[in-house]
Amino acid sequence: MDGIVTDVAVGVKRGSDELLSGSVLSSPNSNMSSMVVTANGNDSKKFKGEDKMDGAPSRVLHIRKLPGEVTETEVIALGLPFGKVTNILMLKGKNQRAQAVLQAVTAVQTANTPLSGTTVSESAVTPAQSPVLRIIIDNMYYPVTLDVLHQIFSKFGAVLKIITFTKNNQFQALLQYGDPVNAQQAKLALDGQNIYNACCTLRIDFSKLVNLNVKYNNDKSRDYTRPDLPSGDGQPALDPAIAAAFAKETSLLGLPVAAVPGALSPLAIPNAAAAAAAAAAGRVGMPGVSAGGNTVLLVSNLNEEMVTPQSLFTLFGVYGDVQRVKILYNKKDSALIQMADGNQSQLAMNHLNGQKMYGKIIRVTLSKHQTVQLPREGLDDQGLTKDFGNSPLHRFKKPGSKNFQNIFPPSATLHLSNIPPSVAEEDLRTLFANTGGTVKAFKFFQRDHKMALLQMATVEEAIQALIDLHNYNLGENHHLRVSFSKSTI
Numbered sequence: 001m002d003g004i005v006t007d008v009a010v011g012v013k014r015g016s017d018e019l020l021s022g023s024v025l026s027s028p029n030s031n032m033s034s035m036v037v038t039a040n041g042n043d044s045k046k047f048k049g050e051d052k053m054d055g056a057p058s059r060v061l062h063i064r065k066l067p068g069e070v071t072e073t074e075v076i077a078l079g080l081p082f083g084k085v086t087n088i089l090m091l092k093g094k095n096q097r098a099q100a101v102l103q104a105v106t107a108v109q110t111a112n113t114p115l116s117g118t119t120v121s122e123s124a125v126t127p128a129q130s131p132v133l134r135i136i137i138d139n140m141y142y143p144v145t146l147d148v149l150h151q152i153f154s155k156f157g158a159v160l161k162i163i164t165f166t167k168n169n170q171f172q173a174l175l176q177y178g179d180p181v182n183a184q185q186a187k188l189a190l191d192g193q194n195i196y197n198a199c200c201t202l203r204i205d206f207s208k209l210v211n212l213n214v215k216y217n218n219d220k221s222r223d224y225t226r227p228d229l230p231s232g233d234g235q236p237a238l239d240p241a242i243a244a245a246f247a248k249e250t251s252l253l254g255l256p257v258a259a260v261p262g263a264l265s266p267l268a269i270p271n272a273a274a275a276a277a278a279a280a281a282g283r284v285g286m287p288g289v290s291a292g293g294n295t296v297l298l299v300s301n302l303n304e305e306m307v308t309p310q311s312l313f314t315l316f317g318v319y320g321d322v323q324r325v326k327i328l329y330n331k332k333d334s335a336l337i338q339m340a341d342g343n344q345s346q347l348a349m350n351h352l353n354g355q356k357m358y359g360k361i362i363r364v365t366l367s368k369h370q371t372v373q374l375p376r377e378g379l380d381d382q383g384l385t386k387d388f389g390n391s392p393l394h395r396f397k398k399p400g401s402k403n404f405q406n407i408f409p410p411s412a413t414l415h416l417s418n419i420p421p422s423v424a425e426e427d428l429r430t431l432f433a434n435t436g437g438t439v440k441a442f443k444f445f446q447r448d449h450k451m452a453l454l455q456m457a458t459v460e461e462a463i464q465a466l467i468d469l470h471n472y473n474l475g476e477n478h479h480l481r482v483s484f485s486k487s488t489i
Contacts, residue, residue, distance in 0.1 A: 059086075077189035131180045132207040133187060135173040141199040142343065143404035146222055148195065149173055156189065157182025161212040163221045166402050176212045219405075219486070295323075296367040297337045297345050303358035304332035309386035311357075311467045312337055313393075318466070318483060319351055319407060320344025321394040324372035327384040338372040340396070351409050356460040357467075393471055408484045412440075412462050415485040416452045420478040428454065435468045437461030441489035455489045 063075065072090055079085045133153075137144050146162050153159050153175055161176040177183045183206065191204040214223035216232030223229055299312065309325040312335055316322050321340040328334045339345040345366065353364040375381040388394075395403040406415070416428065429439045438457040445451045456462040462484070470482040 073188055077185070129180045129184075130206045130208065130210050131177045131183050132209045132212060133175045133177075133183050134205045134207040135175060136203040137171045137173075137195075138201040138203055138399075139199045140171050140399055140401075140404060142196050143407060144171060144195060144200055145405070146173075146219060149175060150222070150224075152190070152195065153177075153186050156186040158224075160225055161214050161221075161223045163212055163214060164405075165220070166405075169398070169401075171405065174207055174209065174212055294342050294366045294370070295339050295345050296369045296372060297339065297349055298334065298365050298367040299337060300334045300363045300365075301360050302327075302333045302335060302362060303360045306358040307332075307335070309335075309384070313386070313388050313391070314467050314470050315357065315463065316348050316352065317393065317395060319348040321396050322391075323389050324374070324387050325385070326372045329381060329384060332384075336367055336369060336372045340394075344396075347407070355410050355463060357463060359460075403483075406483060408486045410459050410463055411484045411486065412457065412459050413453055413455045413485040413488055414462050414466060415483050415487075416454055417450060417481040417483075418474075418478050419450050419452060419480065420474055420476040421449065422476060423474055423478075425452075428452065431469065431472070432456070432465050435461070435465040437465060443489045453485055453487055453489050 061079070063078070066075070072088065075090070076085050076088060135149065146164050149162055149164075150159055157177050157179060159175060160178055162173055164171065164173045166172065177186070187204045187206070190202050192201065194201050212223075214221050214226070214229065217223060217227065217229040218231045297316075304327075307327065309327060312325050312327075313322045316337050316339070321344065322337060323340060324336075324338040326336045328336070337345075337348075339348060349364045349366065352362065354361060356362075372385070374387055375385050395401065414432075419428070425442050425444065429442055432439050432454055438461065439454060440457055441453075441455040443453045445453075456465055466482045466484070469480055472480040472482075474480050
C-alpha cells in the first residue's frame, strides 16, 4: 500500500454463520473478544446480504473500499490490536492464502494462552514464539534511532528493552516485548514496511533469545524498566529528560504513539520527517519545520579572508553529502551550498546556523536557488566554485553507514577514528593544539585505540579543528576521521 488509507468503510455484519460456512460456530472461542473479518476490495459490487445490515452487535466486520493491492496480512493486522481474529474471508480470490496467514497467527496466539491450571515456562518458549524480535534496516538512507524504533513498535504493546548495533554493515536491533503475542503482531504488521517513504525497510524475524540483558541506558541500548542504569564508559549519556519520560508513551515526532501508522503500511512517515529523526539523535528539536525538496543553502556572514569551498565542504559534510559549493564573486562573505537532498540541507541548517566559523557567527538559511550552477567552461572564477559530486569523502553515500547513527550538534568534544597503532596520545594532542586551540582532555576508547575522544576548550575551536584535520594523513595509509561527539571526558 502506498500510504495510509483513510476512507476504508467498516460495517457490522449479520449472519456470520452463513458468510463463513459455519466456521464461526465451530470456533473454540465464541466470546466477543474474538472477531471475524470479511474484506471486499471492490466497492462497486455489493456483498451478499449487505442490505440486511442493521448495525446489531456482531463478531463479523465487513470492510469495504480497500485498495486493490491490499494483502491479507494487512487486513488481519487491522483487527489484531482489538482482539483475536478467528477467521477472514477475502472476496478477491485470495482466501486460501488468507487462511494460511490466519492459521499462523492463531497458532502463536493459542500457544501463548495457557490452559486452566497450567503454566508456560520461559525456557520452553520456542524461537517462533519469542518476545524478542531481531530487526534489520535495509536501504537505510536516513538515520533510524533507538527512539524511532520505540515509537513505531510501541503501537503493538509495551516495549521493555532495545539494543541497537551494526553487523555486516547493516544497522540492526533486538527489541523485547513483555508478551510474545505483541511480538507476533508487530512482525505481522511491520515486516517489509518502510519507515520513511521508499527507504529504511524493516526486516523482522523472531530472535532465539527470550530475554535481553541491557547493561547501559544510552543512544545504543535502553532498558525501559530500569531508568537507573548507567550510561556506560565512553558512551553518549542518556538525556535526563528522556530517562524521566521512560514511562510515557510519547512519540518522537510530537504525535501520540497511537497515531503512528503501523498496520496500514508502508509506515509512510514523510521523508521530511527523516531530518527530524536525525536531529532527534542529536537532541535538537525541529518542530513543524520541513526543507521539502530544497537542497541549496545560503550561508552568510562568512570570514571572506579565511573561508574556502573546501572548508565549507568539510564542515557541512558532517550533516550530509555536499554536492557543490559556490562562494559569491561579488559578495565573498556569502556562499551557496548544495546538499544531496532537502533533508540534509534542513539538518545542516538546524545544526550550523548561529555557530562560529573563523571568528564570525554564520547564518544559514534555505536558498531560493534549486541548484548551484558551475562556471562556464573556460571561465576563471578564481576557485570560488567547486563540484564535490564525486568526492570520496562523502559520509552518507553508503546505505546503512554507521555515520547515520552519529549525527550530533557541534560540540567541544570530538570523536576521532581510524587512528594507526603508532600514533600516541601526545601526538594527537600536539596535532590538535596546532590548529590554534587548547586541548582540554583526551581519552582513548578502552578496548579500541583506533578511536578516541578529544575535548577542545570551546565549540568554535572544535569546529576549526574538524575543518583542519578531518581526513588528515596520519601515515600507514590511515586518514583521520573527525566528527562531533555527544560525550564528555
